[in-house]
Amino acid sequence: xxxxxxxxxxxxxxxxxxxxxxxxxxxxxxxxxxxxxxxxxxxxxxxxxxxxxxxxxxxxxxxxxxxxxxxxxxxxxxxxxxxxxxxxxxxxxxxxxxxxxxxxxxxxxxxxxxxxxxxxxxxxxxxxxxxxxxxxxxxxxxxxxxxxxxxxxxxxxxxxxxxxxxxxxxxxxxxxxxxxxxxxxxxxxxxxxxxxxxxxxxxxxxxxxxxxxxxxxxxxxxxxxxxxxxxxxxxxxxxxxxxxxxxxxxxxxxxxxxxxxxxxxxxxxxxxxxxxxxxxxxxxxxxxxxxxxxxxxxxxxxxxxxxxxxxxxxxxxxxxxxxxxxxxxxxxxxxxxxxxxxxxxxxxxxxxxxxxxxxxxxxxxxxxxxxxxxxxxxxxxxxxxxxxxxxxxxxxxxxxxxxxxxxxxxxxxxxxxxxxxxxxxxxxx
Numbered sequence: 079x080x081x082x083x084x085x086x087x088x089x090x091x092x093x094x095x096x097x098x099x100x101x102x103x104x105x106x107x108x109x110x111x112x113x114x115x116x117x118x119x120x121x122x123x124x125x126x127x128x129x130x131x132x133x134x135x136x137x138x139x140x141x142x143x144x145x146x147x148x149x150x151x152x153x154x155x156x157x158x159x160x161x162x163x164x165x166x167x168x169x170x171x172x173x174x175x176x177x178x179x180x181x182x183x184x185x186x187x188x189x190x191x192x193x194x195x196x197x198x199x200x201x202x203x204x205x206x207x208x209x210x211x212x213x214x215x216x217x218x219x220x221x222x223x224x225x226x227x228x229x230x231x232x233x234x235x236x237x238x239x240x241x242x243x244x245x246x247x248x249x250x251x252x253x254x255x256x257x258x259x260x261x262x263x264x265x266x267x268x269x270x271x272x273x274x275x276x277x278x279x280x281x282x283x284x285x286x287x288x289x290x291x292x293x294x295x296x297x298x299x300x301x302x303x304x305x306x307x308x309x310x311x312x313x314x315x316x317x318x319x320x321x322x323x324x325x326x327x328x329x330x331x332x333x334x335x336x337x338x339x340x341x342x343x344x345x346x347x348x349x350x351x352x353x354x355x356x357x358x359x360x361x362x363x364x365x366x367x368x369x370x371x372x373x374x375x376x377x378x379x380x381x382x383x384x385x386x387x388x389x390x391x392x393x394x395x396x397x398x399x400x401x402x403x404x405x406x407x408x409x410x411x412x413x414x415x416x417x418x419x420x421x422x423x424x425x426x427x428x429x430x431x432x433x434x435x436x437x438x439x440x441x442x443x444x445x446x447x448x449x450x451x452x453x454x455x456x457x458x459x460x461x462x463x464x465x466x467x468x469x470x471x472x473x474x475x476x477x478x479x480x481x482x483x484x485x486x487x488x489x490x491x492x493x494x495x496x497x498x499x500x501x502x503x504x505x506x507x
Contacts, residue, residue: 081264082204086213088262089157089197090220092255096161096193097224099168099248102232103241104130105355108333109348110241114175119334120463125177126330127459129184135452136188141195141445148196152265153203156196161256163190169249172242188448193255194221195444200263212374216367222417225359233352241348315446318419320486321386322450325393325416327458327479328472329355334462335472341402350402357406361413369418385418386487390480397476 103110107126116122148156167187174180198214205213232244328335333351336342342350373381392412399405458479462472 082201085204085263086201086217088258089201090217092157092161092258093193093197093217093220094224095251095255095258096164097221098228098231099224099251100164101225101228101355101359102235102244102247103168103171105229105329105351106232106236106241106244106333106348108331109236109351111177113241114177116177120466123331123334123459123462123466125181125459127455127457127462129177129180130326130330130455130459131452132181132184133188133191133452134448134450135456136185137192138188138445138448138452140189141192141448144192145195145199145444148199153196153200154259154263154265157193157200157259157263158256160191160193160196161252161259163187164193164252165249165256167191168245168252172245172249192444192448194218200265212367212371219363219366222359222363222366226356226363229352229355229359230349231352233348233350236348237346315443317382317386317486317490318443318446319450319453320489321382321389321416321419321483322447322486323454323457324479324482324484324486325389325412325419326451326454327461327482328396328475330455330459331462331472331475336402336405338471339402339405340400354402354406354409357410358413358416361410362417364417365414366417369422373418373422380491381418382422383487383489383491385415385422386483386490389415389419390484390487393476393483394480397473397480 107129108122111122111125111129116125144156144159164187167183167190171180171183174183198217201217202213232241232247235241235243235247332354333347336350336354337347369381369385389412392408392415396405396408396412399408458475461475461478465472465474
């Protein structure tokens with residue numbers, strides 16, 4: 079077995095365990111807020127959106143820095159940093175008694191965590207170039223598999239022993255993942271050499287680790303200028319923001335919506351919510367490797383647009399369901415097509431960057447997705463509160479979700495001819 083293959087297996091397992099922990103509590107914030115004394119429905123919607131959004135928001139701004147730093151000092155330390163941060167900050171959430179303290183801990187979690195981008199980078203920099211989409215897709219299945227187990231497990235625990243226990247479970251699983259990474263992962267590709275400060279162009283060799291943070295900031299500013307310049311990457315980032323943001327628009331209030339449907343029994347609402355979230359993840363898990371292969375063969379840009387448009391067609395009918403089973407089936411269908419978004423995004427980011435700067439590219443892509451994961455729930459929580467105040471309920475939010483996903487898909491599809499060459503490697507960026 080080659081070193082990159084061994085790393086892949088260890089990282090896959092670590093990501094799986096971490097994802098289980100993270101998703102035991104994320105879908106259940108509305109129910110946990112009730113446990114700590116928030117009773118007003120509109121306040122629960124706003125707080126749920128803020129809490130779901132907080133960590134992705136700060137992670138979106140820190141992701142590029144951690145990616146650039148990983149390029150210089152190694153990706154394994156970045157993975158360890160992320161898992162230890164999850165252990166500390168999520169574990170502390172188990173002791174929080176107010177929404178404000180939960181929000182602060184979620185913000186800090188986002189600053190120091192973020193395990194998907196360094197995991198993708200660590201494996202991709204040493205893997206065969208022609209398999210980047212397949213690797214991104216298969217590695218992402220670890221998170222998806224965790225997303226199936228985690229919500230159902232968290233809902234079951236919350237229904238029987240209280241939702242506070244899910245935070246401690248997440249912390250324990252994250253430290254297990256950190257131990258596995260420390261013991262089983264070997265850095266294959268050397269970190270980027272640090273140029274001499276006097277401009278002589280010679281690498282500083284052993285000085286790289288000592289000067290990592292300051293040099294990473296300089297690299298980050300240079301990379302930012304290139305990545306936000308007009309071109310395929312910026313075009314893709316804007317589309318991904320819309321598609322991913324629309325897809326998670328209803329997540330903060332899904333538990334509350336399920337409680338209004340037939341089959342959404344109050345005493346098992348946590349378990350029902352977990353199964354609804356797991357339905358999307360299960361569908362995504364089944365087809366993600368297929369989307370990775372298709373992206374390698376046909377172009378990641380085109381695939382992003384098509385998957386987004388088909389996902390929108392599955393999101394729209396969710397506004398009109400009357401039973402939890404109907405919602406679960408439609409979430410499963412939308413998950414099939416949403417599965418093509420992340421592997422295509424990371425596959426295209428890899429094709430637009432050199433190996434030495436793969437961490438920075440993945441960091442910026444992770445930031446775009448993280449920003450969408452933050453803005454979508456935040457906007458969804460605010461809109462849900464306003465809709466409830468106006469007496470409309472949350473059903474119109476599903477229509478808005480479908481519209482936003484379709485708009486992002488149309489943007490990507492209309493510019494697919496610019497994105498496809500870069501994705502297939504026929505032309506430089």
